[in-house]
Amino acid sequence: MKLGSVAREKTRSGFLAEVRRRSGTNPADCYQCGKCTAGCPLTFAGDLDPARVMRLVQLGQRDAVLQSRTIWLCASCETCTTRCPQEVDLASVMDALRIMAREAGLTQAAREVAIANAGLLGSVKSRGRVHEMMLVLQQNLRTLHLFRDAEKGPVLMLKGKMDPLGHKRGARDQVRRLFENVARMEAAERAASTTPRCACSDEGGEA
Amino acid sequence: MARVGVFICHCGENIARTVDCARVAEYAATLPGVAHAVDYRYMCSDPGQRLIETAIREHGLTGVVVASCSPHMHEVTFRRTVARAGLNPFLCEMANIREQCSWVHEDREAATAKACELVRLMVEKVKWNTALEPIHVPVTRKALVIGGGIAGIQAALDIANGGREVILVEKGPSIGGHMAQLSETFPTLDCSQCIMTPRMVEVKNHPNITLYTYAEVEKVDGYIGNFAVTIRKKARCVDEALCTGCGECQSKCPQGKLKTSVIPNEFDLGLSRRPAIYVPFPQAVPNVPVIDKEHCRYFQDGKCGVCQKVCPAKAVDFTQTDQVVTEQVGAIVVATGYDVMSSGEYGEYGGGRYPDVIDGLQFERLLSASGPTGGEVKRPSDGKVPETVVFIACAGSRDRSHGVPYCSKICCMYTAKHAMLYKHKVHHGQAYVFYMDIRAGGKNYDEFVRRAIEEEGAVYLRGRVSRLYQKDGQLIVKGADTLSGQPVEIAADLVVLATAIQARPGSDALAQMLKVPYDGYGFLSEAHPKLRPVETNSAGVYLAGACQAPKDIPETVAQASAAASKVLGLFSMEQMEREPTVSVVNERTCIGCFDCERVCPFGAIEHREIRDRRGNLLKVVSHVNEGVCAGCGACATTCRSGSIELRGYTDEQVFAQIAAVGV
Numbered sequence: 001m002k003l004g005s006v007a008r009e010k011t012r013s014g015f016l017a018e019v020r021r022r023s024g025t026n027p028a029d030c031y032q033c034g035k036c037t038a039g040c041p042l043t044f045a046g047d048l049d050p051a052r053v054m055r056l057v058q059l060g061q062r063d064a065v066l067q068s069r070t071i072w073l074c075a076s077c078e079t080c081t082t083r084c085p086q087e088v089d090l091a092s093v094m095d096a097l098r099i100m101a102r103e104a105g106l107t108q109a110a111r112e113v114a115i116a117n118a119g120l121l122g123s124v125k126s127r128g129r130v131h132e133m134m135l136v137l138q139q140n141l142r143t144l145h146l147f148r149d150a151e152k153g154p155v156l157m158l159k160g161k162m163d164p165l166g167h168k169r170g171a172r173d174q175v176r177r178l179f180e181n182v183a184r185m186e187a188a189e190r191a192a193s194t195t196p197r198c199a200c201s202d203e204g205g206e207a
Numbered sequence: 208m209a210r211v212g213v214f215i216c217h218c219g220e221n222i223a224r225t226v227d228c229a230r231v232a233e234y235a236a237t238l239p240g241v242a243h244a245v246d247y248r249y250m251c252s253d254p255g256q257r258l259i260e261t262a263i264r265e266h267g268l269t270g271v272v273v274a275s276c277s278p279h280m281h282e283v284t285f286r287r288t289v290a291r292a293g294l295n296p297f298l299c300e301m302a303n304i305r306e307q308c309s310w311v312h313e314d315r316e317a318a319t320a321k322a323c324e325l326v327r328l329m330v331e332k333v334k335w336n337t338a339l340e341p342i343h344v345p346v347t348r349k350a351l352v353i354g355g356g357i358a359g360i361q362a363a364l365d366i367a368n369g370g371r372e373v374i375l376v377e378k379g380p381s382i383g384g385h386m387a388q389l390s391e392t393f394p395t396l397d398c399s400q401c402i403m404t405p406r407m408v409e410v411k412n413h414p415n416i417t418l419y420t421y422a423e424v425e426k427v428d429g430y431i432g433n434f435a436v437t438i439r440k441k442a443r444c445v446d447e448a449l450c451t452g453c454g455e456c457q458s459k460c461p462q463g464k465l466k467t468s469v470i471p472n473e474f475d476l477g478l479s480r481r482p483a484i485y486v487p488f489p490q491a492v493p494n495v496p497v498i499d500k501e502h503c504r505y506f507q508d509g510k511c512g513v514c515q516k517v518c519p520a521k522a523v524d525f526t527q528t529d530q531v532v533t534e535q536v537g538a539i540v541v542a543t544g545y546d547v548m549s550s551g552e553y554g555e556y557g558g559g560r561y562p563d564v565i566d567g568l569q570f571e572r573l574l575s576a577s578g579p580t581g582g583e584v585k586r587p588s589d590g591k592v593p594e595t596v597v598f599i600a601c602a603g604s605r606d607r608s609h610g611v612p613y614c615s616k617i618c619c620m621y622t623a624k625h626a627m628l629y630k631h632k633v634h635h636g637q638a639y640v641f642y643m644d645i646r647a648g649g650k651n652y653d654e655f656v657r658r659a660i661e662e663e664g665a666v667y668l669r670g671r672v673s674r675l676y677q678k679d680g681q682l683i684v685k686g687a688d689t690l691s692g693q694p695v696e697i698a699a700d701l702v703v704l705a706t707a708i709q710a711r712p713g714s715d716a717l718a719q720m721l722k723v724p725y726d727g728y729g730f731l732s733e734a735h736p737k738l739r740p741v742e743t744n745s746a747g748v749y750l751a752g753a754c755q756a757p758k759d760i761p762e763t764v765a766q767a768s769a770a771a772s773k774v775l776g777l778f779s780m781e782q783m784e785r786e787p788t789v790s791v792v793n794e795r796t797c798i799g800c801f802d803c804e805r806v807c808p809f810g811a812i813e814h815r816e817i818r819d820r821r822g823n824l825l826k827v828v829s830h831v832n833e834g835v836c837a838g839c840g841a842c843a844t845t846c847r848s849g850s851i852e853l854r855g856y857t858d859e860q861v862f863a864q865i866a867a868v869g870v
C-alpha cells in the first residue's frame with residue numbers, strides 16, 4: 001500500500017463516498033474493533049479480513065479492495081452486520097464492492113466465483129429458473145476442471161435436487177421483466193454517478 | 208435630562224476587525240441624551256474600566272452603555288465598574304456587538320451600521336432604566352446530601368467539618384455504595400473497605416451529621432437557601448435505638464439456612480444468598496438489620512417470628528411503619544452514583560445464560576475477603592479455581608447497537624486491576640484481556656496497565672470478541688487480534704465482562720424532582736462542562752460523583768469536596784444576595800386568574816389574600832416569590848391585565864428599544 005495515496009483526500013473520500021452511497025451504510029463509522037473478523041466464518045480463507053476491507057475502504061485503497069478475494073468469498077451470512085457495535089452493514093458493503101469490482105472488470109482474484117456468478121444469472125435469465133446440471137457442466141468446462149464434484153451428481157439426482165432435463169420452467173416472463181428493470185435502474189444509477197455530487201448529502205444512497 | 212455614556216470596545220481584533228469602532232463612537236456621540244462616547248482596545252481591562260469610572264465622574268453620567276461582548280461574559284464586570292463610580296449597577300447596559308455582530312458578519316460597512324443600531328437601541332433603553340437594589344434572601348445553613356456512596360460521604364464530611372449541619376439520606380440499609388463492594392483499588396491496590404470504613408464510621412459519629420438510611424427523598428419544595436424536603440424513612444422493623452448489632456436474628460432466620468435460602472444477596476450481586484432479616488455486609492453503617500418483607504415468612508403468611516423471639520435486645524418490631532419527616536435545608540448535593548449494565552444484555556457473550564460469565568462487580572466480590580468465597584477466586588458454576596480467565600473490555604460501552612456510544616472511562620483501569628489481582632491469587636493462572644483501546648489517562652495509570660502486561664503476564668489482545676459458547680465445561684471465546692490480523696480462540700474457565708457504567712434507573716425522576724437537567728443516558732447535567740462542573744442549572748443543587756458521569760474514586764472524591772466547598776461558600780452568609788431582575792405584580796390591577804402560575808417554570812407564583820381592615824377577604828392576587836423567580840418573564844408576557852412587570856425589562860424599556868429600531 002502506498003501511503004502517499006492515503007493523503008489524497010479527493011481519491012480517498014471519492015471511493016469512500018461511492019461505497020457509502022451504493023451500500024447505504026457508512027464505512028467511516030468502523031472503528032476497527034475486529035468483531036466482524038472474529039465472527040466471520042470465512043476469515044481463514046480470504047486474503048483480507050472484513051475489518052481490513054473496511055480499513056482499506058476508509059483509506060481509499062480502491063484497487064486493493066476491488067482485487068481482493070475476500071469480497072468474493074463472502075458468503076453474505078451477515079454475521080458481521082449483526083454483530084457490528086457501530087451498526088455498519090458490512091454485508092451490504094461487500095455486495096457493493098462486488099458490483100463495483102465487476103463493473104471495473106477486476107474479477108481475476110476470484111475468477112471461478114465470478115464465472116459461477118455469471119453462469120447462474122445467465123441460466124436464470126434464459127430459463128426463468130436455474131438449470132443445475134447445465135450450470136455445473138458449464139462451470140467445469142470454463143474452469144477446466146472437467147470432473148470436479150462429478151461423484152456428487154448421482155446422489156443429487158436421486159434426491160431430486162438435480163434433473164438432467166432441468167426442472168419445470170419458471171415464470172420466465174416475470175423473471176425477464178425483473179432483469180429488464182434491474183438493467184434500467186443500473187443505467188440510471190450510472191448516469192447519476194457521473195454527475196458531480198456532494199458526498200455528504202447522500203446518506204443511505206439514492207432516494 | 209439623561210446623560211448617557213457609551214463605551215465601544217475593540218475586543219482586540221475580535222470586534223475591530225469587522226466593525227469600525229471609532230465610527231460607532233462618533234455616531235453614538237450624536238445620539239440625543241448621549242453625553243460622552245469613546246472607543247478603546249480592551250474595555251474589560253483595568254485601564255478600560257478606569258476610563259468608564261472617570262467618565263462617570265467627569266461627565267456626571269446617569270446611564271452607561273458598554274458595546275462589547277455578550278452580557279454572559281462581562282455584565283458583572285461592568286456593573287461593578289459603574290458601582291465603583293457611585294452609579295447604581297443596574298443603570299449599566301451592554302450592547303452585544305461581538306457575538307451578535309462582528310463574529311457573524313463579514314461586510315465591514317454593514318457590520319458597522321448594525322453596531323450603530325445596536326448601540327442606539329441600548330441607549331434608548333438605558334434612559335428608562337431605574338436604580339434597583341439587590342434582593343436579600345435568608346439562607347438555612349444546613350445541607351441535604353442524597354446518596355451515601357463515597358461521593359455523598361465525602362461531601363457530608365467536608366460540609367460537617369466546615370461547621371455546618373448535614374442530613375445524609377441513603378436509599379439502602381447501609382452507606383458505602385459501590386466502593387464498599389470493591390476489593391482493592393487501582394492504581395495503588397489499597398484495600399477498598401480498609402480506606403472506606405473509617406469514613407463511614409466518622410459519618411455515623413459526627414455531631415453535625417444526621418444519617419437517614421433506608422430512606423428516600425420524596426419531595427423538594429422551595430429554592431436556593433430555603434428548600435423544604437420530605438424524606439420517607441422506610442420501616443426496618445428493627446428499632447435502631449435498641450439493636451446492638453449482635454446478629455442473632457440473622458443467624459436464626461429460617462429463610463437464611465444455607466440450602467433452603469433462595470434470596471439473592473444484592474451486595475454480592477447474586478453470588479450468595481442471605482436471610483430475610485439481614486445486614487448487607489459486616490462493616491455496614493449503621494450495623495442494624497432490616498427485614499426484607501417480601502421474603503419474610505412472618506409478613507408473607509403470619510408464621511415464624513423467630514427473630515423477634517431470639518433478639519436479646521427486643522429490637523425486632525413487626526409493627527413499625529414508614530416515617531415521613533420534613534427538613535429545612537439551604538443546599539442539596541446529589542450523589543446517587545451509578546449502576547453497571549447487566550451482563551444479561553449481551554446475548555452473544557452468553558450473559559445471563561452461562562453462570563461463569565460474570566460482570567466486573569461480581570469479580571470484585573470474588574476477589575474480596577468479605578465476598579462469598581472469602582477472597583478465593585472460584586467460579587460460580589462448580590467452585591473450581593479458574594486457570595484461564597478472559598476479560599472483555601467495552602462489553603457494552605462504545606457500542607451503539609447497545610445504546611451506549613460513550614466510553615465508561617474506568618473499565619480499562621479496573622480490568623487491568625482484575626488481571627493483576629487474579630494473578631496474585633492464582634499464580635499459575637493465565638489472564639487474557641480483549642480490548643479496543645487502552646484509556647489510562649491519570650497519575651500512575653498507564654504505568655499500572657503496563658505493569659499488568661509486562662510484569663504480571665496478562666496477554667492483551669486487541670479486538671472485540673464476536674461470540675462465546677459453552678463446551679465441555681469451558682467457555683470458548685472467539686475473537687480476533689487485529690494487531691497480528693489473526694482470529695483467536697480461547698478455552699476459558701471464567702469470563703469477566705467489563706459492562707458499561709450507566710445512570711441509576713430512576714435518576715430521571717429524581718432529576719425532575721430537583722429540576723436538574725439530565726442527558727439522554729440519565730446522567731445529571733452540570734451547569735457548564737468546564738467552568739461550573741459541580742453546579743447545576745437549578746440554583747442551590749450541586750452534583751458529586753458518578754451520578755454526573757462515569758468516574759473513578761479519586762475524581763469522585765475531588766468533585767464531592769468541590770461541591771462541599773460550594774455549599775460552604777453559600778453558607779458563609781446569613782443572607783444571600785440575588786439579582787433584582789425579577790417579576791413584580793401590581794396587586795391593584797391583578798384579577799387573580801393565575802395564568803401566570805400555570806406558565807411559571809420555577810413555581811415562583813404564590814397566592815396572596817387581600818383583606819380589608821376588618822379582615823374580610825377582598826380578593827386573592829398573584830404574588831411573586833423573589834427568592835424563586837428566575838426572571839424569565841414568562842408571567843409578564845402572559846398576564847392578560849398587564850399587571851406583571853419584569854424589573855429591568857419593563858414595557859417602557861422594551862418599547863423604547865423597539866421604537867428605536869430602523870430610525
Ligand SMILES: Cc1cc2nc3c(=O)[nH]c(=O)nc-3n(C[C@H](O)[C@H](O)[C@H](O)COP(=O)(O)OP(=O)(O)OC[C@H]3O[C@@H](n4cnc5c(N)ncnc54)[C@H](O)[C@@H]3O)c2cc1C
Nearest residue numbers: 354356357358378384385392393544545567752753759760
Ligand atoms: C467493577 C468496578 C471496579 C472499580 N474499581 C475501582 C478502583 O479500583 N478504583 C477506583 O478509583 N474506582 C473504581 N471503580 C469506580 C467506583 O466504584 C466509583 O468511582 C465510585 O463508587 C463512585 O461513587 P459514588 O458515590 O458516586 O456512587 P455509588 O458508589 O454508586 O454510590 C451511590 C449511593 O447513592 C445511593 N442512592 C442511589 N440513589 C439514591 C436515592 N434516590 N436516594 C438516596 N440514595 C440513593 C446508593 O444506594 C449508593 O449508596 C470501580 C467500579 C466498578 C464497576
Ligand code: SF4
Nearest residue numbers: 030031033034036084
Ligand atoms: S465490527 Fe464494525 S466497527 Fe468493528 S471492525 Fe468490523 S466493521 Fe469495524
Ligand code: SF4
Nearest residue numbers: 460484503504512514
Ligand atoms: S420473622 Fe422473617 S425475618 Fe424474622 S426470622 Fe422469620 S423469616 Fe426471618
